[in-house]
Amino acid sequence: MDRGLKEAQLERSARIFNVQKYNVHDGPGVRTLIFFKGCPLRCKWCSNPEGLRYDHQVMLKRNACINCGACVPVCPKNIHYMDNGEHKVRRDIKCINCKKCEKACLQNAIEIVGEDKKINELVDIVNEDKDFYRMSGGGLTVGGGECTNQAESLISLLESAHIEGVNTAIETCGYTDIEKLKKIREHVDLFLFDIKQMDPVKHKELTGVNNEVILNNLKYLLENGSKVRVRMPILKGVNDSHEEIKAVSDFLEPYRFFKNFDGIDILPYHRYGVGKYDQLDMVYPMEGDFSLSEEDLDNIESWIKEEGINVNLVRH
Numbered sequence: 289m290d291r292g293l294k295e296a297q298l299e300r301s302a303r304i305f306n307v308q309k310y311n312v313h314d315g316p317g318v319r320t321l322i323f324f325k326g327c328p329l330r331c332k333w334c335s336n337p338e339g340l341r342y343d344h345q346v347m348l349k350r351n352a353c354i355n356c357g358a359c360v361p362v363c364p365k366n367i368h369y370m371d372n373g374e375h376k377v378r379r380d381i382k383c384i385n386c387k388k389c390e391k392a393c394l395q396n397a398i399e400i401v402g403e404d405k406k407i408n409e410l411v412d413i414v415n416e417d418k419d420f421y422r423m424s425g426g427g428l429t430v431g432g433g434e435c436t437n438q439a440e441s442l443i444s445l446l447e448s449a450h451i452e453g454v455n456t457a458i459e460t461c462g463y464t465d466i467e468k469l470k471k472i473r474e475h476v477d478l479f480l481f482d483i484k485q486m487d488p489v490k491h492k493e494l495t496g497v498n499n500e501v502i503l504n505n506l507k508y509l510l511e512n513g514s515k516v517r518v519r520m521p522i523l524k525g526v527n528d529s530h531e532e533i534k535a536v537s538d539f540l541e542p543y544r545f546f547k548n549f550d551g552i553d554i555l556p557y558h559r560y561g562v563g564k565y566d567q568l569d570m571v572y573p574m575e576g577d578f579s580l581s582e583e584d585l586d587n588i589e590s591w592i593k594e595e596g597i598n599v600n601l602v603r604h
């Protein structure tokens with residue numbers, strides 16, 4: 289189908305790990321959310337550990353596996369093996385996504401995460417729900433992982449969506465090259481842009497990277513007319529103090545009255561992704577419960593409102 293883009297762009301692939309339809313949390317209206325695989329950050333509370341690495345990965349549901357060993361001989365890379373009658377997965381070998389193990393397992397205990405989809409195919413998926421977007425003011429949101437990591441594919445997808453008349457949003461950690469960001473922003477109607485912590489040392493400790501690039505990119509977008517909604521994942525005892533919330537409001541103060549600054553979304557900590565760590569042989573890095581009470585959330589909302597910034601609570 290000619291969508292007004294060069295064939296090479298439509299033939300390009302994006303590596304994704306999920307598509308979520310009828311999403312109402314990540315941008316206005318009803319949206320289709322496409323999750324790109326791979327992320328340069330390692331946030332300790334990440335609820336999508338299967339989106340961190342760009343590689344294809346084996347997810348093993350241990351409670352479904354009966355240790356029959358049927359997946360072992362079919363794997364051309366010897367990734368599956370038996371150890372004293374227990375099925376294990378070698379994590380240091382690159383999976384080539386042949387899916388032979390998935391097919392061999394009669395228990396449905398294996399899922400290979402990571403799918404390379406042509407931009408054309410993704411646009412077809414997005415187009416299925418055009419009526420919902422029209423009725424609700426919704427559209428496409430690309431998240432991850434970190435979608436700007438696959439910048440060329442991202443641009444092709446966003447540009448195609450625009451040609452189809454579909455509104456676009458991206459969720460980003462903001463840790464990306466400014467020149468890439470300048471090209472991407474031409475095709476983005478709304479940035480959902482994370483601020484996780486203003487203190488650079490604490491930011492590095494929590495996410496693995498410094499926040500200088502992130503904050504400079506955010507300033508660039510705000511000062512150059514891109515529509516931005518800031519998102520703050522908040523964990524009790526980690527980044528929820530009045531001082532920390534005030535530091536974010538102070539950073540955003542110069543943009544308070546900018547038409548393109550759309551306010552702040554609070555994303556309270558949750559533990560929905562914890563079970564996936566075990567399926568990937570990863571250890572969940574946070575010990576303890578960092579959930580916020582209703583009172584904590586009310587306080588945070590009122591601190592932001594006091595600074596004259598529009599605030600919204602998003603419960604995923």
Ligand code: SF4
Nearest residue numbers: 363383384386387389
């Ligand atoms: S998808 Fe193929 S290479 Fe990857 S683990 Fe399964 S059988 Fe091995």
Ligand code: SF4
Nearest residue numbers: 353354356357359393
């Ligand atoms: S084939 Fe399925 S049930 Fe059998 S060992 Fe492999 S993952 Fe477990």
